[in-house]
Amino acid sequence: MTSFQDRAILAERAIRAVLPPTPLQRNVHLSEKFDADIWLKREDLSPVRSYKLRGAFNAMRKVLSDDPEKGHFVCASAGNHAQGVAYMCKHFGVKGTIFMPVTTPQQKIDKTRIFGGDTIEIKLIGDYFDVTLRAAQSHCTEVNGHFLSPFDDEDVIEGQATVAVEIESQLGALPDRIVLPVGGGGLSAGTRSYFGERCAMNFVEPSGGACLFSALRAGRPVDLEQVDTFADGAAVGRIGMRTFERLKSVSLADTIQIQEDRVCITMLEMLNIEGIVLEPAGALALDALIDLKDVVKGQTVVCIASGGNFDFERLPEVKERAQRFAGLKKYFVLRMPQRPGALKEFLGILGPDDDISRFEYLKKSARNFGSVLIGLETKKAENFAVLLSKLSAAGFGYTDITDDEILAQFLI
Known part of the structure; x- marks a missing residue:
């Protein structure tokens, strides 16, 4: 049986048919600010402006390899996962049904439709995501489709690990530390499973969606009583069972919870100084450098900028939150x-x-x-x-x- 690392390397080779490696860029501004060698893994520069298409590609690739007739994929998402699945449906030429909450911004609906074209159907159901999810799973059973989880799927986890494979190849060595955001745990589970104990890692969550921290403290995945959806790309109410199985040995000391308003300061800083557009979840790892400033000094650190799907209509809100926090x-x-x-x-x-x-x-x-x-x-x-x-x-x-x-x- 091949190791997870070997499977991730094979997935990384396969994904070259869809996209080149996203850039790994040394950031002079952050390096000087924190007296360290800071590199950004720019997942915000992928075709769908997030890493989510990696997991979708790998899962769909494997399903179609095992059963070429399985031509219908179903997912539930209001954001980056929907766009990744849509993009891959068009790439593989298969049918996709994407369920989104009724409250999803029109901009996200339009982008998903553009990526999927006539291969996908979008269904707007439910004011809340749990209603949308149940409808998607019920529909998947009715049409005998394959449900694509945004994170709690071994093939999705393996696909997200291609980010880690690229980091090691592009850097030409192991970094001292990797800082990355956590939502449902797909990216973090894949990255940790690939690197293991070979480098230090910090797992960053928004304070209003700290499902990994809560699960580690309880010893099992638990439902958060309330979730702040501002950092929607990482605002998950319960970490996945499969992802937690790969993360359950993480030390609480290696997790960081960040106030959503503080992330806004980092978003504006990167936009104004570097011209880099990040969504709130995409800025979490960069913002965590503030908490790690004494730890990272002199280290080579890779921060994963996980997404850049930011609606500029939200810019006044981001500025307001940043000013109030400061x-x-x-x-x-x-x-x-x-x-x-x-x-x-x-x-x-x-x-x-x-x-x-x-x-x-x-x-x-x-x-x-x-x-x-x-x-x-x-x-x-x-x-x-x-x-x-x-x-x-x-x-x-x-x-x-x-x-x-x-x-x-x-x-x-």
């Missing part, structure tokens, strides 16, 4: 005295680096006072301490609602 933007409900000159007095309290981004009267809360929703931006986080001290001294009452999720939903 302490450069806050929202307040201000108690404004209802007297002549009060607004002018307030404006005089603002410093030269302070700017009003939003100003809205909510109501008169009392005869002599009114409530104002105000958004403020500044250039240095410490400016807010000075501003708030001046507001208190001048008799302006305020409530900071920046981190109050309930109030923010209604007011901001």
Whole structure:
């Protein structure tokens, strides 16, 4: 029986019929910033702007090799997996049915349709993914198709491991450390199974979707009570059984959970400085260098940039999240005295680096006072301490609602 490493190498050779190796690029900016030799594995530059087509290719290749008449593949996905499956359906000339939630952005639906052309059918079912998944699995049984899991499939795991094969070949040596994102675990299980203990690895998850961390702590895959879908490419509510079997010996100390808002800072940094467009999940490994800054110093480190399917309509949200996390933007409900000159007095309290981004009267809360929703931006986080001290001294009452999720939903 061939080893996993041998099978991954064979899969990497086979996938050359579909795509060349994605670039492994040394990043000068990050190398200087962290005093290390930082390389980026640019999966965002694949034909579908993520690594997902690798697993789809390998699984479909093997199914068709065993049964050439098996010409119908089914999947459920709202993102990169759907596009990878669609791309491969067109490549192999087989039929695909792709189930997506009704709430899927039109841009993702259109891209999936472009990749698959007339070989695929897209069905929009369910407001939530679990409803979509059940519908896809039921349909797969009805048509006697082959269901393609986005991660919990041995052939998919093997296909994702082709990323690791390329890293070793392109670098010409083993890196000291690999940093990579974790969603359902396909990429991380494949990469760890290929490299084994030959190099250090860090597994990065969004705080609102830390299914690997939760599974390691429980000793088995568990359902997360709640999932933050902002980093949708890695926001998975339960890690796969097969992927966890390959990851269960990972140390908790080698996992990193990152706040979604902090990832936004890295996304903007890479866009503004390097011109690299990354989706939130695609920026996780790069953002984790902040937590690893003392560890990676002097090391050769490969960060896997797993995807670049980013809708620029989300850019204002990304900027907002980044500013709030950095302490450069806050929202307040201000108690404004209802007297002549009060607004002018307030404006005089603002410093030269302070700017009003939003100003809205909510109501008169009392005869002599009114409530104002105000958004403020500044250039240095410490400016807010000075501003708030001046507001208190001048008799302006305020409530900071920046981190109050309930109030923010209604007011901001």
